[in-house]
Amino acid sequence: MLKTRVISALVGLILLIAVLYLGSIVLGVVVSIIAAIGLYEFYNSAAKLKNIQPIKPVGYLSIIPLLLLGLEETGWYKLDLGILTGISVCVVIFLSMAFIVFGHKRYNIIDACVTAFGIAYVPFLMSFLILIRKMDFGILLIWLIFIGAWGTDTMAYTFGRLFGKRKIVPEISKNKTMAGAIGGILGCVALMFVFGLISRSFFGLELSTATLVLLGLFCGVISQIGDWSASAVKRYVNVKDYGSIMPGHGGVLDRFDSILFVAPVVYYVIVVCNI
Structure with a gap:
C-alpha cells in the first residue's frame, strides 16, 4: 500500500x-x-x-x-x-x-x-x-495553495507521530492530535517563509512578513478544518473514501479536501494584502 x-x-x-x-x-x-x-x-x-x-x-x-x-x-x-x-x-x-x-x-x-x-x-x-x-505572478502564487494544504498535512502528520498524545477530534478522526494540529500550523508558517525567501531571491516576487504570517496561520488552521470536515461527512454517510480514482489516496475529494478550503483563503489574503 x-x-x-x-x-x-x-x-x-x-x-x-x-x-x-x-x-x-x-x-x-x-x-x-x-x-x-x-x-x-x-x-x-x-x-x-x-x-x-x-x-x-x-x-x-x-x-x-x-x-x-x-x-x-x-x-x-x-x-x-x-x-x-x-x-x-x-x-x-x-x-x-x-x-x-x-x-x-x-x-x-x-x-x-x-x-x-x-x-x-x-x-x-x-x-x-x-x-x-x-493573477500577476499567478504561476508562483498558486503554489501557496498546495503548500498551505499539503504542507500543513505533512507537518501535522510528522508532529503527531513524534509528539501526539492528546486526541483532538477522536469521534471524527481517531489519529488527529493536538500536537499534530499545532505542528501543522507552525510548520505551515515556516513553509510560507521558505516560499517567500525563494520567490524573492529567484523570481522577484516580494511577500511581506505580515502576509506570510497570515497565510501560514490561516492556511494552517483552515486546511485542517477542511480535512476534518471531509472526514465528518464520510463518517456520517458511512464511507471510507469518496472514490478510488487515485490508487492509495481514494477519490478527488479525499485528496483535495484541504485544497478546497485553502484556495479561497490564499486568494483573499493576496487581494487584501494587495500583492
Whole structure:
C-alpha cells in the first residue's frame, strides 16, 4: 500500500506541475474536470443516506461557469465575476425549484439543499484555483495553495507521530492530535517563509512578513478544518473514501479536501494584502 501511495503521489505531482505551467486555459479545463468528478463523488456519498437524492443535472450544470472562467484567457469573451456569480446562483435556485415542482415524486427541498451545498463545496471553492492562476505572478502564487494544504498535512502528520498524545477530534478522526494540529500550523508558517525567501531571491516576487504570517496561520488552521470536515461527512454517510480514482489516496475529494478550503483563503489574503 505504501509503494502504491508513493507512486500515485509522484505521478500526481508530475501531472500537477505540467498543468500549472501549461497556463490558465489548461488549468481551467483540468479544474473543471476535477470538479465534475468531485461533485460526482459527493453526490454519490450523499445518496447513501436514506431519502436523499441530489438533483445531479443541476449540480453538473454548475461546472459550466467554472469552465467559462478558465477559458476566458482565450480572448473570445470577457467575464464580469459579479454577473457570472449572480446568474449562476439564480439558475441553480430556479432549476432546483423546477425539479421539485415537476419532479415532486422524486425530489424535495432537502435534495435541493444537498445539491446546492455540493455546488458551493466543490465547483465554487475550486474556482479560486483558476482565479489565483490568472493573477500577476499567478504561476508562483498558486503554489501557496498546495503548500498551505499539503504542507500543513505533512507537518501535522510528522508532529503527531513524534509528539501526539492528546486526541483532538477522536469521534471524527481517531489519529488527529493536538500536537499534530499545532505542528501543522507552525510548520505551515515556516513553509510560507521558505516560499517567500525563494520567490524573492529567484523570481522577484516580494511577500511581506505580515502576509506570510497570515497565510501560514490561516492556511494552517483552515486546511485542517477542511480535512476534518471531509472526514465528518464520510463518517456520517458511512464511507471510507469518496472514490478510488487515485490508487492509495481514494477519490478527488479525499485528496483535495484541504485544497478546497485553502484556495479561497490564499486568494483573499493576496487581494487584501494587495500583492
